[in-house]
Amino acid sequence: MDQVVGARTTNGEAYLSLRGLQKRYVDFTAVHDLNLDVPQGELIALLGPSGCGKTTTLRMIAGLATATSGRVVVAGRDMTAEPPFRRDMGVVFQSYALFPHMTVARNVAFGLEMRRVPKVEVARRVKEALAMVRLGGLEERRPKELSGGQQQRVALARALVIQPSILLFDEPLSNLDAKLRDEMRAEIRDIQQRLGITAIFVTHDQAEALAMCDKVAVMNAGRLEQLGTPLELYEHPVNPFVASFVGRINRVPGTASGTKARVGRYELQLTRPLNGPVD
Numbered sequence: 137m138d139q140v141v142g143a144r145t146t147n148g149e150a151y152l153s154l155r156g157l158q159k160r161y162v163d164f165t166a167v168h169d170l171n172l173d174v175p176q177g178e179l180i181a182l183l184g185p186s187g188c189g190k191t192t193t194l195r196m197i198a199g200l201a202t203a204t205s206g207r208v209v210v211a212g213r214d215m216t217a218e219p220p221f222r223r224d225m226g227v228v229f230q231s232y233a234l235f236p237h238m239t240v241a242r243n244v245a246f247g248l249e250m251r252r253v254p255k256v257e258v259a260r261r262v263k264e265a266l267a268m269v270r271l272g273g274l275e276e277r278r279p280k281e282l283s284g285g286q287q288q289r290v291a292l293a294r295a296l297v298i299q300p301s302i303l304l305f306d307e308p309l310s311n312l313d314a315k316l317r318d319e320m321r322a323e324i325r326d327i328q329q330r331l332g333i334t335a336i337f338v339t340h341d342q343a344e345a346l347a348m349c350d351k352v353a354v355m356n357a358g359r360l361e362q363l364g365t366p367l368e369l370y371e372h373p374v375n376p377f378v379a380s381f382v383g384r385i386n387r388v389p390g391t392a393s394g395t396k397a398r399v400g401r402y403e404l405q406l407t408r409p410l411n412g413p414v415d
Contacts, residue, residue, distance in 0.1 A: 144404060148164075148358075150174055150175060150209075151171030151174060151175055151176035151210065151211055151220060151302075151334050152172075152173075152174040152197070152208075152209070152210055152302060152336075153172070153173050153174075153207075153208075153209040153210075154170050154171060154172040154173075154193070154197070154206065154207070154208060154209075154336060155171060155206055155207040155209065155250065156169050156170070156171060156205060156206035156207065157169070157170040157171075157172075157193065157196060157205075157206035157207070157208065158170070158203065158204045158205045159188050159189070159192050159193075159196060159201065159203060159204050159358075160204040161174075165187040165358055166189045166192045166358055167193055167196070167358045168189075168357075168358045168359045169359075170189075170193060170205070170206070170358075170359075170360055172353060172360065172363065174334060174336070175334075176332075176334050176369055177332045177333065177334060178326070178334060178350040178351065178414075179325065179328050179337060179348060179349045179350050180335070180336055180337070180349060180350065180351050180352070180353060181331075181337045181338075181339055181344075181345035181349040181351070181353065182194065182336060182337070182339070182353050182355060183337045183339055183340070183342065183345040183352050183353065183354050183355065183381075183382075184340065184354060184355035184381070185340060185356070185381070186340060188355040188356050188357060188358065189355055189357075189359075190338045190339075190340075190355050190359040191306055191307070191338055193338075193355075194304050194306055194336060194338050195306075196208065197225070197302075197304060198220055198223065198225055198227050198304050199215070199218060199219055199220035199223050199225075200220060200227075203216060210224075210301065210302065211222070211301070213402055221250070222294045224298075224300050224301045224302070224303070225300050225301065225302045225303070225304055226247075226294075226295030226296060226298055226303050226304065227295060227303075227304045227305075227306065228288075228291050228292055228295045228303070228304070228305045228306065228308045229291065229306050229308070230306050230307040230308060230310055230311065231311070231386035232279070232287045232288060232290070232291045232311075233291065234279040234287060234290055234291060234294075235238075235279075235325055236278065236279050236280060237278070238278070239268070239275060239276050239277065239278055240271065240274050240275050240276070240277050240278070240279075240282070240290050241266070241275035241276065242260050243279070243290055244262045244265055244266060244290065244293045244294045245258050245262050245296055245297070245298050246294065247297060247298045248261060248262070248297060248298060250293075250410070251298070261297050261299075262275075262293075262297060263275075265293040265294075265295075265296050265297040266293050268293065268296065268327060269289040269290075269292050269293045269296075269323070269327070270289065270323075270356035271286065271289050271290065271293065274286070277288075279397070284311060284312050284313075284316065285312060285316040285319065285320060285387070288308060288309070288311075288312065288320060289320075289323075291308070292308075292324065292327070295355040296327070300333070300351045301333075301334065302333070302334045302335065302336070303333050303334070303335040303336075304335070304336050304338075305324070305335065305336065305338060306338050307338055307339055307340070308320070308324075308337075309321065309341075309344065310339075310341075311367040317344070321344060321347060324337075324348070325348050336404050337349060340360050342381065342382055342383075346369075346370070346382070347366075348357050348364070350365070351363060351364060351365055352364065352365075352366055352369055352382075354369065354377075354381060354382065356377050356381075361374065361375065361377055361378050362374045362375075362378045369382045370383050372407070388400075390404075392406060392409075394409045394410075395407075395408070395409050
């Protein structure tokens with residue numbers, strides 16, 4: 137089993153823990169033995185190229201995909217076998233997934249109505265959620281009458297209104313233009329920090345992950361390559377894949393021995409001991 141990586145809360149417990157999480161199909165493994173700890177109140181990015189397993193991981197956390205093996209633990213409770221509606225998680229999808237025949241208010245209220253929340257409480261919470269995403273006054277519009285950015289805000293309000301313990305974002309900004317992406321990045325981060333909610337943000341956009349998130353988990357071919365703060369990943373990548381995916385690099389071959397590396401006729405001081413060929 138891979139080494140467990142991740143930060144823990146001050147009492148020594150992670151709020152969200154993935155333990156040996158795997159997703160296998162007949163002749164393909166999408167996620168390999170993933171171990172990850174997420175502290176309460178942090179925004180963690182799952183970053184990687186298309187097909188690396190990041191969305192599959194998010195779907196297993198949400199209960200939208202069944203894990204082949206491993207566990208999803210939230211606040212010490214094993215949620216692996218629980219259906220999505222019992223996991224207390226809000227999901228914001230890439231495609232918004234709004235009901236076109238419903239008004240903005242009804243779209244946001246849908247999750248509360250399914251939970252049989254009293255109507256007076258539904259109205260209050262829908263109003264608060266729409267105000268939080270700056271859509272007050274648009275309650276009676278339908279999705280086709282909204283811009284892409286407004287539709288994404290409705291999807292965010294719908295996820296927030298159920299007051300989830302964890303927010304899950306599946307590439308929510310990829311359908312927006314550059315200016316709107318920048319605006320929504322700032323809004324999502326601001327709301328997440330104000331609420332102090334634990335969140336997982338799936339993206340293939342390096343700038344997005346580095347700008348928004350407390351920590352970034354870089355994935356490749358179904359495996360977790362490195363977890364760290366944006367600065368740690370940029371300054372101290374653990375391998376050439378992370379270095380090339382997270383930032384711009386020039387790769388030069390050399391040979392290392394302990395904390396010394398020789399590149400051509402130059403000798404360099406290393407921050408950690410290595411041995412053998414390096415680049």
